[in-house]
Amino acid sequence: MQDRPLSLPLLMDGIEGRFSHKTVSTQHIGFHTTATYGEIGQRIRRLAGALDHLRIPHSARVGSFGWNSQRHLELYMAVPCTNRILHTINHRLFADDIAYIVNDAEDDVLFVDRSILDVVWPLIDRFDTVRHLIVMDDGPGPQIPNDPRVHDYEELIAAAQPVATFDLPDERTAAALCYTSGTTGRPKGVLYDHRSIVLHAMTLLMTDTFAISESDVVMPIVPMFHVNAWGLPYAAMMSGARLALPGRAMQPTQLAETIEAARVTFAAAVSTIWRGVLPHLQGRQLPTLRRLVSGGGPLPASLSRQYDEQVGVPLSSSWGMTETSPLVCSSRIPSDQPALDTTDRIDTLCLPGPPVPLTALRLQHEDGTLAPHDGVASGELQVAGPTIAGDYYGHTDGSTAFTDDGWLRTGDVATIDPRGFVRIVDRTKDLIKSGGEWISSVELENAIMTSPEISEAAVIGTPHDKWGERPLAYVVPVDGSKITPESIRTHLHGLIANWWIPDEILILDEIPKTPTGKISKLALRQHITEPAT
Incomplete structure (x- = not known):
């Protein structure tokens, strides 16, 4: 067989070729912009040239503080395709955590939406390694500093020479970095390689996962700074699905307007977002909507049922972690139970569901023995596979989060039934x-x-x-x-x-x-x- 690496440059063939006519729209405050994949492909190559012009070393970390936008999508490709690492950073964190994360990653350059400048610029002198700050002007915002370290995104790519070839022979090259939320202790970095990102995106295209296809309009409401927006931007580019990106327009009424106007077919967010959006979806024309996915925590059956009754599409659950790329489980109705009544159908969709392909699950008791997958016995849920982290960034001496035989300890207590359906009983620390x-x-x-x-x-x-x-x-x-x-x-x-x-x-x-x-x-x-x- 041919020795071709599973790496992100593979996606450029579709972006610049058979999907070049498909569009990516970004919602701004009061207006929206649209570009074709073909146009974005050209900008990706120019952005790659701008990274070279700034003399950003290979394997350097490139930090981003950005909303879900076309420019952030360009960073998703240009940075890793040039053998650099995109470090997406949550601007909603405390200032001390942001400073810690940037310094721990040793970011060389930061890309920042103008609307987020007031979070980042006051910390600039606390960043030990940052040489450049590139402002992506997303509309009204703080004054752009007059400082030699500050550059304008559009001016940079307009002046740059496009990169003709992305040469990345090793699929295990690091591509992206994301830090955990740091609920206990300092945030920890998870480093994704090209192979894991490509494999994870492929699983999102599978019928029993999200079934993302060329005919879809995908709206990642989950932030692009959080675990690669659950891999949805990469899955959309891989399949040729249109993307509807909410940008700064993240108020519930704005999200509902975008879902209707863009004729969204698939969207994903945490349950707290879905709860706020529901009243604003009622009465809207949503003929194309086929699936709404909730993640990041338990999905209440009452909320899924309200979506089923009022919107016509129930919320369905998913489960994963920063350490797992993130998707591990995706809910669905088993093929041997198609006639479930409404209550049982909703209850099933609110479970995490069975594991997606390429991931393995097991349950371990406190004494180290394994629990059977009988739907009754519970134990700590542990995960293994090519899209699962093996350690944390910068750590070479192991971690208590990983077992001696290399499985990730999720910290969740769960049961697994004979068909593989997972039920999360609790977090070990929340029992x-x-x-x-x-x-x-x-x-x-x-x-x-x-x-x-x-x-x-x-x-x-x-x-x-x-x-x-x-x-x-x-x-x-x-x-x-x-x-x-x-x-x-x-x-x-x-x-x-x-x-x-x-x-x-x-x-x-x-x-x-x-x-x-x-x-x-x-x-x-x-x-x-x-x-x-």
Whole structure:
């Protein structure tokens, strides 16, 4: 067989050839821009020439602070195709974490959307290795600094000589770098090579995964700074699907307008985003919409059901981590159960689902023995495969996140049934041990969320002198609800064991979120200081 590397330059053939007429649109505040893949291919080659002009070394880290936009897409290709590493950075992190991440990665240059300059520029003197800052002008924003280190993106690529050939013989060359959210300790870098990105993109095209094809209009709402936007931009370019990128227009009403106007067929986001978008999708013309994917945390069945009833497309779940590229599981209805009633169908779609091709799963007990895949026995979910990290960036002495035989320890407690369908029971750190028995915070949250009067719920364990721990529930009611802690406890009777019902339930206007939109249990735990009695 021919020895051709599985690397991102392979995608250029489609971008510049058979898919050159397909389009990428970017929504800005008050307007949108559109370019063909063919035009973007030319800009990718010019951007590659600009990287050479700036004398950015091979294997150097190129940081990006950007929204989901055409320019960010150009960076997705030009940087790794020239044997450099694209380091996408979450601008919503705390300043100290941003400075730590840039310095730990030793970024040589930063590309920054103008609208994000006020986050990045005040930190410029804290970055030890950054030589250049390139501003991508995405509309009104902070004043662009008059500094010799600062360059204009469009001026750079207009003056650059396009690179004619991308020579990348080794598919194991590093291509992209993304840091974990750092919920415990400092963020850790995950380094993806060309082979893992290409293989991951291929799995997104498979029928039992996302079935992304040339006929699709893909809208990655999940940020491009977060795990390569779940690989969706690469899958779209590989298949020739059109891309509808939301840019800075991330308010729920703006997202709903883009889904309708761009005739989106496939979109993906975390559940908190989907909850906010739902009221703005009602009544819109969405004849092309075929699938909406939720990830980044448990998907409440109540929310998926609301989408099914009000939009005509249920939300379906997925599961993965920064360390897994990220997709590991994608929900679907088993072929031998096509006649499920609505409740069972929604409940099935809200499970993580079976593993995607090329990934292997196992369950391990605390004593090191493996649990059977019978849908009953639980253990820590561990993952292996060519799209799974083997260590963290910069670490050569191993990590407790990896087993001695090379499997990734996810920290999730799960069951797996004989057909491979995964059910996440809880995070190992989120299990609550009360009176010597375990309470699953995930199952308790799902039970609370079956109430139509509740918008969001989060459960943590709080110290208790008698029982060791007891569950504490934080609940956000839907607008206009008169729900009380007592009415919630009444609702839970018969749904869960009585001793699982929280003694304390706090009603909030909003539950704190992480910079990627997930519920932050770390922030909730920081409010717990003294044991209850």
